[in-house]
Amino acid sequence: MLSRLRGWVRAHPVIGALVLIGIILIGWSVLRPRSRAYAYVTEPVARGDVVRRVTASGRIRALNTFKVGAEISGQILAVHVDFNTPVAAGQLLAEIDPTRPRARVAQAEAAVASAEAALAQAEAGFARAQTDIAVQDRDFARRQALAGRGFLSRADLDGAENARAAARAGLQTGRAQIASARAQIAQARAELSAARLDLARTRIVAPAAGVVINRLVDPGATVAASFQTPNLFEIAADTNRMQVEAAVDEADIGQVREGQSVTFTVDSYPGERFAATVRQIRKAPSEAQNVISYAVVIDVDNRAGKLLPGMTANVEIVTGLRRQVLRAPAAALRFRPRAEDRGTARPPSGTIVWVAGEDAYRPSPRRVTLGLQGEDQVEIVTGLRPGERVLVRSRSTARPRSAGEDGARDAGDGDGGDDG
Known part of the structure; x- marks a missing residue:
């Protein structure tokens, strides 16, 4: 067979040469390294703080608010206070026709x-x-x-x-x-x-010292106290101390404890964070659109006077903190490289991350033991060493097809692998 093939090649040298060149080109196209249109983004494992937070929103209220009403009916003869008027205990607020x-x-x-x-x-x-x-x-x-x-x-x-x-x-x-x-x-x-x-009772007086935050009556108006006490004024006892009543979802309420540190922001001061402390967790549930939440009362120092009753607070409750521990990005727990880059070996069971190796497209799976898990970072107890780099996402390296397309897509997640 081999002698016949050599004889045919000697008889047809040009055709034989062309066939050989074709075979070489086909082999090269199959075996040559392929350029990939994606790359893996990695981040190093290092020491730092891991913080776990619960987010919620709520309203700022005065620590003690009194609603002052009229217990008898009649016409208002005079009103002696206005909005933001500081009052002392027993001070005359209004008079009803006696x-x-x-x-x-x-x-x-x-x-x-x-x-x-x-x-x-x-x-x-x-x-x-x-x-x-x-x-x-x-x-x-x-x-x-x-x-x-x-x-x-x-x-x-x-x-x-x-x-x-x-x-x-x-x-x-x-x-x-x-x-x-x-x-x-x-x-x-x-x-x-x-x-x-x-x-x-025709003389409406303040039950305690504070500031009038709401006035609901004017001179000449008639109040009727036949069935219920009509409210005339609302007094905040002490505006130097305020509280935030935040609604925490039932999935997170188990992490919240009295005395935990809290930070929050308000729309009036977007660049400033206010510090506070959890004072009370109320056990009465509230339901809104089939979502169960619980009220968490947070003490706030307002001696600067910036916070006003009724403001919306975006709250972050610190439910866990580990300082200077080995940590990795939380995204590394969810990211998986593409199937062709994972190799044939079965990854270990349990929680794994993918660690970058010498070949950028041949990462290796690593089983890890986790400690405190924050939103952005997680504590690594075992399985990784400082300086190792873990895969967190992939980005596209394809060139744009036209001037109007963003072909680089450097921030794209999932182009080169699966999240989770």
Whole structure:
């Protein structure tokens, strides 16, 4: 066979040469290194801080807020404070027309005086009944003695006994009239106290020192307190200390503890971060669009006076911190190189990252043990050494096909591999 092939080549040298060149070109096209249109992006493993955070949003509120209302109905005669007015405890805020309450006080005072006069009359009647019963007792004793000696009939003695019994009944009636008069005095005095209380309530005063943050009434307005107390003012007791009520998702609430450090931002000061502390985790759930969340109360120092009630706070609660530990980018846990670059060896089980080697397209899988896992960085307990580089994403190296296309796509994730 081989001798025939050599004979054919000697007989056809030109054709044989062309066939050989074709074979060489085909082999070269198959075996030559292929240029790839992507490259892997790596980051080094190094020591640093790993922070785990829970993000949430909430509203800034005063630490103690009092709603001051009116307990009686009437027309507002005067309002003595305005928005942002500092007030002291007991300071007059507004006045309600006191005409009707004053009339009720006068009527109640007259009722007390009438009841006291009735008591005096009942006491005089009781004293008269006591005198009358003493007289009847002496008269009955005399008549009884005369009847015993036969100088008085039995009918006269019975009449004296009946008069004595009537005097005793009058004494009991006097006692009852005194008790009734005293009860009427107590009732009249209670009504007088209620009338005086309503008169005092026409003066709306501050329950504690603070700053008026809301005024809901103007002079001339009429307030009606028939079914519920109408709110007239809202007072923040101390604006130097504020609180943030943040809604934390049920998936993250298990990481939150009292005393944890918090930082937050507000739209009014986008370049500034405010420090705070978790004070309370409320166990009452709230549901909005089938999402369960829990209120976390955060204490804030506001001595600078920048924060105002009602501002929206974007909160980050530090739920874990490791300082100067070996760490790697969290993206390395999710990234996987392309199938043709993974090789035929089966990667180890567990949590793995891909470590760059001498060949940029032949990374090796490495099993790692993790510690604290943050949003951007994770703590590496075992499996990696400082300085090793791990794959975090891929980027395209293809040239743009036209001037309007961004062919480099340096920031593209997943062009050269699978995330997860």
